[in-house]
Amino acid sequence: MEIVETLNKTLLSRNREKSNNCTLDLERFKNMALSYSEVENSIAVLSDMHANQSYIYYSETAEVLGIHYAKNPKVIDSIWEEDILHKIHPDDKLKKYVHELRFFKMLEKIDIKDRSKFSVLSKLRKKDKDDRYILVQHRMFYFYSPDSMKLRFALCLYNIAVDQSPYPSSEFLIINSAKGEVVTEDKLTYKNVLSAREMEILKYIGEGLTSKEIAQILSISINTVSRHRQNILEKLNVKNSVKAFSDSFGK
Structure with missing residues (x-):
């Protein structure tokens, strides 16, 4: 994780x-x-x-x-x-x-x-x-x-x-x-910050899944996953979708 x-x-x-x-x-x-x-x-x-x-x-x-x-x-x-x-x-x-x-x-x-x-x-x-x-x-x-x-x-x-x-x-x-x-x-x-779908995607991001894998699990398009990921990054004030957690909280 x-x-x-x-x-x-x-x-x-x-x-x-x-x-x-x-x-x-x-x-x-x-x-x-x-x-x-x-x-x-x-x-x-x-x-x-x-x-x-x-x-x-x-x-x-x-x-x-x-x-x-x-x-x-x-x-x-x-x-x-x-x-x-x-x-x-x-x-x-x-x-x-x-x-x-x-x-x-x-x-x-x-x-x-x-x-x-x-x-x-x-x-x-x-x-x-x-x-x-x-x-x-x-x-x-x-x-x-x-x-x-x-x-x-x-x-x-x-x-x-x-x-x-x-x-x-x-x-x-x-x-x-x-x-x-x-x-x-x-x-x-x-x-009060993330939607239910964003929370769901955040959970999979935290488990290390790629956008393609998340899209397959949730039966949605990769573009939709990417849009949700971008929303998550903006709401949590992080910069990089691949290293969202480490960039957000520091190494």
Whole structure:
């Protein structure tokens, strides 16, 4: 998936350095993740961007989602918690990745002392233990090294959403928690930006399909696909249709 490769380049290559160059205390952040899992019943995932390693703290939420674990925390050599991510609806997973890249790029433009005010707040469709999609609330926080000014930790929290309406819809927000405000929702969510067809084509672009392959799958002409791709690039403010994601978010 192109978007995952771009995330890896952006979150890992840009931010990796020897952990001893950063004075942030790993144990402090591990205790923070543990506390969220215990107090809020969250699945808490603490990812260390310098070490490309994650600590996953499970709770009863994991049981509802049918995620089994032998150790708590589970330590993995990756920033991708695959046993959690594979439960997400494919369309929501793509939007989640793009949303997180936009969040990172937004924070890069903000003074480092103000970055802690912002976080991601999303509602995702995830399969539960009975293989049915339910809404799960996802929150994500980034923590930057005061020494290198680079991203050091990401903390992701997953909880069963309170609102489980009959026709659940996904939602992707960036919030300023200090002010209790949504930050430019229309630019950071896709429901007000891309049409349903554009979202469909974006999904296939993210999977690396060519315009010809997309046209065959959707039974439309290549010219129609090209027109939709151009619209997507303009709406997402990117320059190149072949490297749309990497050009949009940087390498």
